[in-house]
Each structure stands twice: as C-alpha cells, then as structure tokens.
Amino acid sequence: MRVSKIAKRYAKALLDVGKEDGNYERYGSELKEFAKICSDNPEFFNILSSPVFSLEERMKILDDVLAKAGFSEVINNFLRILMERKRINRVLEIAEYYSFLLDEFLGIARAKIITAKPIKKKTMEKLIAALEKFTSKKVEAETEIDESIIGGVVVKIGNLILDGSIVAQLEGLKESLKRSGWG
Amino acid sequence: MKYILTITSLLLSFSICMAAEEAGAKEAAFTDFLYRLLNFSVMIAILYVVAKKMAITDFFSIKREEIKKRFEELQTQKFEFEKKANELESKLKEMEEKKKEIIEQFRLEGLREKEKIIAEAKERAAQIMAQADMAIQQEVEAAKERLKAEIVDLAAERAKDIINRSIREKDQDKLVEEFIEKVERVH
Numbered sequence: 001m002r003v004s005k006i007a008k009r010y011a012k013a014l015l016d017v018g019k020e021d022g023n024y025e026r027y028g029s030e031l032k033e034f035a036k037i038c039s040d041n042p043e044f045f046n047i048l049s050s051p052v053f054s055l056e057e058r059m060k061i062l063d064d065v066l067a068k069a070g071f072s073e074v075i076n077n078f079l080r081i082l083m084e085r086k087r088i089n090r091v092l093e094i095a096e097y098y099s100f101l102l103d104e105f106l107g108i109a110r111a112k113i114i115t116a117k118p119i120k121k122k123t124m125e126k127l128i129a130a131l132e133k134f135t136s137k138k139v140e141a142e143t144e145i146d147e148s149i150i151g152g153v154v155v156k157i158g159n160l161i162l163d164g165s166i167v168a169q170l171e172g173l174k175e176s177l178k179r180s181g182w183g
Numbered sequence: 184m185k186y187i188l189t190i191t192s193l194l195l196s197f198s199i200c201m202a203a204e205e206a207g208a209k210e211a212a213f214t215d216f217l218y219r220l221l222n223f224s225v226m227i228a229i230l231y232v233v234a235k236k237m238a239i240t241d242f243f244s245i246k247r248e249e250i251k252k253r254f255e256e257l258q259t260q261k262f263e264f265e266k267k268a269n270e271l272e273s274k275l276k277e278m279e280e281k282k283k284e285i286i287e288q289f290r291l292e293g294l295r296e297k298e299k300i301i302a303e304a305k306e307r308a309a310q311i312m313a314q315a316d317m318a319i320q321q322e323v324e325a326a327k328e329r330l331k332a333e334i335v336d337l338a339a340e341r342a343k344d345i346i347n348r349s350i351r352e353k354d355q356d357k358l359v360e361e362f363i364e365k366v367e368r369v370h
Contacts, residue, residue: 116355123359130366150343151350152358155366164362166346174339178332 007093014078014094015101023072028102030075035095037065049089059083109137114144114154116165131155 014031018024038045044065048058062083066076082088103110111131113124124141131139135157146154149165156162 119359123356127359127363130363134366134369150347151355153362170339170343174335177335
C-alpha cells in the first residue's frame with residue numbers, strides 16, 4: 001500500500017504521543033483494530049468518510065462504535081480529530097504506517113515464511129534465528145502453506161524476498177540453460 | 184572636244200560667206216543668197232547633227248556611267264552577299280561541329296549515367312542479398328532459441344512433476360536447512 005504524506009504525519013504524531021506516555025504498543029493494536037473494523041465493514045467506513053452525512057451525525061456514529069470498542073482516550077480523541085479534519089478516510093494508511101514505525105522503533109522485522117508443507121518447530125526456530133541474525137532485528141514470523149512452491153522455503157520481509165523454493169531453483173536453472181550456449 | 188568641233192564648223196561657214204561676198208557683189212546677189220541659204224542649211228544640219236550626236240553620246244555616256252555604277256554596286260553587293268554567305272556557311276559548319284560535340288557529350292554522359300546506374304543496382308542487389316542472408320540467419324537463430332526455450336520449458340515442467348512426486352519430508356528438511364545455511368552465510 002502506498003502511504004500518503006498526510007497519513008505519515010498523523011502516524012508519526014500518534015507514535016510521539018505513545019512514546020511520551022509509553023503506550024505506543026497499545027495505541028498500535030487499537031488503531032489496527034479500528035482499521036480492521038473499517039475494512040471488515042465497508043458500509044460503516046463509507047458513512048464515516050462520506051460528506052453526504054453531517055459531521056455531527058458521523059461523529060455520533062463514531063462515538064457509538066468507540067464506546068463499544070473500549071479504546072484508550074488517546075485513540076478515541078485521535079480518531080475524532082481525523083473525523084473533524086476530514087482525514088478519517090486515511091485511517092487504514094495511518095494504521096499501516098504506524099505499525100511500520102512501531103516495528104522500526106521496537107526493532108521488529110515482520111517475516112512471512114512460505115513452505116510447501118509444514119516444517120518442524122525446531123527447524124522453524126532455527127530459521128527465525130537465522131533471519132534475526134540476517135536482519136539484526138527481532139523477527140515476528142507469520143507462516144503460510146503454498147504447495148505450488150513444491151519444496152524449500154520463501155521468506156518475505158518487507159520488500160525483501162528470499163526465495164529458496166524448488167520452483168525458484170528450477171526457474172533459475174531454466175534461465176541459465178536458455179542463456180547458455182546449450183543447444 | 185565636242186565644243187571645239189562645233190566652233191570650228193561655225194567659223195568655216197562664216198569664212199565661206201565672207202569669200203562669196205568679195206567675189207561679186209552685184210550679180211551674184213542671188214547666188215549669194217543661195218550660198219547663204221545653203222550655208223545656213225549646212226550650219227543647221229551640222230548643228231542638228233552635232234547637237235543630236237552630243238545628246239545621244241551624253242545620254243549613252245550617262246547611261247553607261249549609271250550602268251557602271253550600278254554594276255559596281257551590284258558587284259559590291261554580290262561581294263557582300265558572298266561574304267555574308269561565307270560567314271553563314273562557316274557559322275553553319277561551326278554549329279554542325281557544336282551539334283556533334285553536344286551529341287557526343289550527351290552520349291558520353293549517358294554512358295557514364297548508365298554505368299553509374301548499373302553499379303548502384305549491383306551494389307543495392309548485394310546489399311539486399313546481404314540483408315536477406317542476415318534476416319535468414321536471424322530467423323534461424325530465433326527459431327533455434329524458441330526451440331531451445333520450448334525444450335527447456337518442457338524439461339523444467341517434467342522435472343517439476345518428478346520432484347513433486349518424489350519429494351519426501353527429509354528432502355524438505357534438507358532444503359530448509361540449506362536455505363538457513365545460505366541466510367547465515369549472507370550475514
């Protein structure tokens with residue numbers, strides 16, 4: 001997802017508040033939760049973003065949701081400010097960038113580990129340890145099974161992809177044969 | 184000359200008249216008259232002849248002069264015309280020469296042009312042949328590449344099927360181990 005300058009500015013501001021009071025992780029999870037509510041309920045999100053409804057009407061709906069969600073006062077106020085300043089439509093970007101900033105701050109690298117079949121716990125731990133050594137960050141891994149890779153492993157960390165799958169090796173072999181003077 | 188003869192004739196007539204007067208004054212009055220008359224007639228005749236002769240001579244003389252002059256003029260004109268004709272003839276010859284030169288020049292230029300066109304056509308033909316050779320070569324190479332790619336794709340697909348069927352858990356573990364080693368080596 002491309003993050004706008006506006007979203008970056010709001011995310012940084014919220015993180016600064018979190019750093020001051022030490023609740024940056026809580027704010028991150030609450031913001032992520034609100035973003036999930038929005039993405040899971042597009043009608044609700046459209047109403048919040050739509051200028052067809054008055055600000056008072058939209059603010060009332062938001063307050064009702066926030067009351068049920070039980071978020072911290074900082075997050076409630078942050079979302080109200082976004083609503084007042086007509087930036088609530090950027091909340092998904094803000095949540096994503098906040099997560100990125102928080103990971104940077106905490107030295108966390110989020111990795112997606114894709115394998116054709118589930119791997120042993122011990123091997124997984126060894127792999128995570130290698131990745132932590134590689135990134136010099138704490139790796140929080142998310143696993144995925146994809147049989148199309150046949151075997152081996154694919155790791156995605158941000159924009160970085162480490163492809164150790166059989167499919168990738170076969171593709172490499174194929175390209176090397178095509179490029180070589182074979183034939 | 185004509186005038187001298189005329190004056191001499193008149194004086195002679197005059198002397199004859201004077202002599203007749205001296206010979207007999209009386210009795211010869213009639214004879215004198217006849218002589219006078221004869222004298223006068225002769226004089227008139229002489230005058231007439233002389234006058235006539237002089238006029239005809241003059242006429243012919245003038246005419247002859249005119250004809251001579253005219254002849255001279257015509258001669259001059261003839262000379263001029265001949266000169267002109269000669270000039271025109273030489274010019275005509277020059278033009279003929281010039282014409283021949285021009286025709287020859289055009290012929291030579293035509294030959295040169297013909298040779299140039301033939302040379303260019305040969306060169307162009309050689310270029311076309313070279314291009315055709317190159318195109319054929321490229322096409323052959325491209326066909327080879329396509330065939331090679333197809334063979335490699337088929338071989339890869341076949342290898343994928345074989346590996347997919349034959350891969351075991353220990354193979355997967357080994358692959359992951361190798362991957363971990365590689366990641367550690369990169370660091």
